[in-house]
Amino acid sequence: MTTTKDISTTQEAEKQYNILNLGPTHPATHGIFQNVLKMDGEIIMHAEPTIGYIHRAFEKLAEHRPYNQITPITDRLNYCSSPINNMGWHMTVEKLIGCNVPKRAEYMRVIIMELSRIADHVICTTIIGQDTGATTGFLYFFQMREKIYEIYEEICGARLTTNIGRIGGMERDFSQTAWDKLNIFLKEFPEFLSEFQKLVERNRIFMDRTIDCGPITGERALAYGFTGPNLRAAGVDYDVRVANPYCSYGDFDFDIPIGQNGDTYDRFMVRIQEMWESIRIIRQALEKMPSGDFHADVPEFYLPPKEDVYSKMEALIFHFKIVMGETDIPKGEVYHSVEGGNGELGYYLMSDGGRTPYRLHFRRPCFIYYQAYPEMITGGLLSDAILTMSSLNVIAGELDA
């Protein structure tokens, strides 16, 4: 007897999967991300992310630009919190040239960096709300980002890609309007934040939607190089501001909020709590604001005031040297990292004494943690994948550099 194969059962055993292209441009991914998903109905079986859609070769560009011209490049990394990127870059160069920045400038930087952390977290938390269907919170709370941008505008003239501060300190002192706007912001923001919290935090729909959505353990998060709020949501209390205090962060009293499960809800809550801590830091900085200069005395790097350039020989010479890239830069290599909106933003700068860096490498937190995304969404629902992505706060500019 020969056995005959039962064709009908083998055909049934061969499962049919669908291939779904999520992106490159999809309104729910908030940026240009492509994920090729292998779907079993609504369950994701396999995911393959493709990145690089807005790659602008920053590392190559930086090798051909004088140090002060690299600041605008850093704006475009994480464009939701560009001041942090700018400051991180200034501090890297200051470390290389061995420049001590006065306390006042450092406190001003802290205020700006904490404002931009708030702006970054406002975007991420409201977008999580938006993707779970809470559009009201998004439209309502997003007004606060506008207020922050108005403060930026008053300080440096720009709003999104700020190019704020200079190597050696700040470009100018805060104007009275800037102080006023800051004080009004500090009064208004806590009300908005607690109202937004009340809308969303204990909302049954929101909780059901986000708890246990896209979880990651602390151990896996560390293996994947997570830093920032996403790592802290998984229960690891690593924060660059505390581990390696830069820019006088050691002077301030603040807590590091951490989560437990590393799921979307924890990532959301960590960011909300961090906004409260940022407000605390800004208040302390305002209270303790020292008097003094707003920039260091480094004429080789810090542009002189324009009146002096027109009237004083020395100022004219330094101005010419800075603008034409004729300043002597020490040889050496430094690494400096700051706590960006999404984690440890590091600059590895190698100088051979030329007017441009010999090599500049950016440690971009988004690029590093986005590779865990397939692991976090496999086996889950498609709708959870969307939420996981928005709670990771992957910013395309930082991802692709």
Next chain:
Amino acid sequence: MSELLDIISAKLKTQFGEGLKSAEMLYDFPVFVVDKKNIVNVLMLLKDDPELEFTFLTTLCGLHFPDNKGEEFGIMYQLHNMKNNWRIRIKTFMPDGDMDMPTVTHLWPTANWMERQEYDFFGFNFINHPDLKRILNMDEMNYFPMRKEYPLEDAGRDDKSDKMFGR
């Protein structure tokens, strides 16, 4: 931090002897240069040794020095011990034309995209990498753009010429 330099260089010296080529402090960082055939063992030791525990890979990046004959290309690994807040940098160099590098993806999954990026930029051939292909540039690209021989701009332009200003 310089004590850390002594501890680690003593450890690496006993384990690898000549494999450790140099150890020095560069600004606030202990920096070690090791030879390529030992690199994975060195990183494994640093990660697993109970006294060192450099369990977090902060970043890695490629380096290109076309004038260093025999050591044209290099890779820098930056490790972090979060418990004691120690940070170190390990470098290894290789000649142009021998771009094979052992992968470290089995030690840190995060090295996966970092290595793909450095492959994309410099052309390092990471042996046993699970998915070595271009990541930021398009697949059709037939050169490695971060190498120093590729100028950024049209060579005919004079207004930004290096002979006028500095390097």
